[in-house]
Amino acid sequence: MDTLLDLFHGFTVAFEPSKLLFCLIGVFLGTAVGVLPGIGPALTVALLLPVTFKLDPAGSLIMFAGIYYGGMYGGSTTAILLNAPGESASLATALEGSKMAKAGRGGPALATAAIGSFVAGTIATIGLAFLAPWLVEIAVHFGPWDYFGLMILAFVTVSATFGDSPLRGLTSLFIGITLGLIGIDKLTGQARLTFGVPELLNGIEVTTLAVGLFAVGEALYVASQRAHAPEEIIPIKGSLWMNRQDWKRSWAPWLRGTAFGFPIGALPAGGAEVPTFLSYSTEKRLCKYPDEFGKGAIEGVAGPEAANNASAAGTLVPLLTLGLPTSATAAIMLAGFQQYGLNPGPLLFAEKPDLVWGLIASLFIANVMLVIINLPLIGLWVRLLAIPQPWLYAGILVFATMGTLAVNPSPVELSMLFGFGYLGYLMRRYDYPVAPMVVGLILGPMAEAQLRRALQISLGDPMILLENPGSATLLGIAFIALVAPFVMKGLNKFKAAED
């Protein structure tokens, strides 16, 4: 019952007119930016972070929630109408969605994505509201060693387990961790890896890295490929609305997608790709019209899109209760919290219940707003998609530099932004994932702090990490997750040699 009371209290915070307005602006901006091709939710949040700079913490976090959900929704629109998923979690949606749009059923595809996102988002946010206090109870008893174990596990799952190549994922992660070392050491005040450059003393901003990698890197990559693969928008023909059969075929995939998305998102288990593809393959198997798959089956949009949104709400569970970001978007959200000196975790629930529960309540509100404003505004979003590509990417770069210049107008910061941008381009070109790098930058210093705290308590005895059941289990799982892909690969090779 406590949860319901807290949630009710959260709604009283979120229903203040000014908060509702922030939420609406967030949803609108998030969708508008998220709809632009090549921009996923992570970049949407990173680009719009400076806009919230001068607001009060509660207002800006509520706006953030709106931006996050809006960006997710906008991404699915791009995936369906342009067959250009802005992030890997929209890949499954693009598979069937763009086929539906080509067959003149773009309207129902967008509708099932929107309503599915609403259903999944609402259920998952309820899950978040009830799971979070329970997890906070457990997290209160966590020692620094447990946090360290959790963070190591997050490192491994984000970079190694689910990518194409654990080697490239780990390389990306460790570049991020190395960047995280830069700056003044918080415990001793020693400057590390700053090479006498004063701008580096405060460390590298997560937003600078994220905007550089995602926005500048993406623009360079698209420019380099432009001559080779032109994009075209598929016009929406026919009715926007779903018919009876569409509804009948959509509701079960929505619920199943949610059931995949929320738990996998809530575990530190590496993002939304896994649940979306699990949902896609499940729907393909369960569908009464299996021959439609690959030609535009509505189940193939409804399920993955629900899974995607549910896992987005799921990643907020470790983010809010443990301060543990498990996706690039969550890493940038954490940077947003830190901008106000707020550290998500069990303490935040105790110290700032208004803020946390206001945020959770506004997630519900953002969801409702999305459905209400997006279905009628679909025409506007489609027109945004029609912006000529040169202007679009020119505009994205203007936005990217604007954000950096507003926060920290120095040539050094700009040069870093563009350096990261070029790095992001090269990483895309040679198929290195960029998300682990962002997670490494923000989580690396946190993991170091927890490790050092743990070893100070144990007077320097590293065995404390293994003697403690919690951290020992977490480190064990992390080790298995790290080694398993290599061992399996070795086994496969062994088998191949035997044959």
Added chain:
Amino acid sequence: MASETTTRRIDRPALVVALLLFACAGIVANDAASQTIVSTYGLGPTAVPYVVSICLAVLGLAHLVVAFKEGIPKPGPADTVAILWIVGGLVGLVACIAFGGGFILATALIFACTARGMGRRAFAVDFIIGLVLGLVIFLVFLKLLTLSLPAGPLERLFF
């Protein structure tokens, strides 16, 4: 040298990544070695950098192995001219901010160069669009968000 790399088919990009990782490992270790304050118990500020340095070196070794085996995925062709236009625009923008050219001019520069890189052939028109865009953003930031972006000669006209 060149003939050897072609006959033994060493994957050049993987080799470069390996060398870069070794370089990073060296820089991190060197920086840690030059620290003066080391705490008495628990972990000092140098312990984690040493661990990271070792991990970077291991990843470098792994890339070295990969370079002599299958290599990293081969990218398709890239439009170098487009990249040069955008990189040129970015460098111009940094110079513009560094030497006090102001936000609006910098915006126009990056807008026009990117559009040119992406295939537009109307530099002057795009430059003007960029100027207008820069002006609008500058005013929105100044009046609505009360954040001032870097000012140059153009911006001073509006004070």
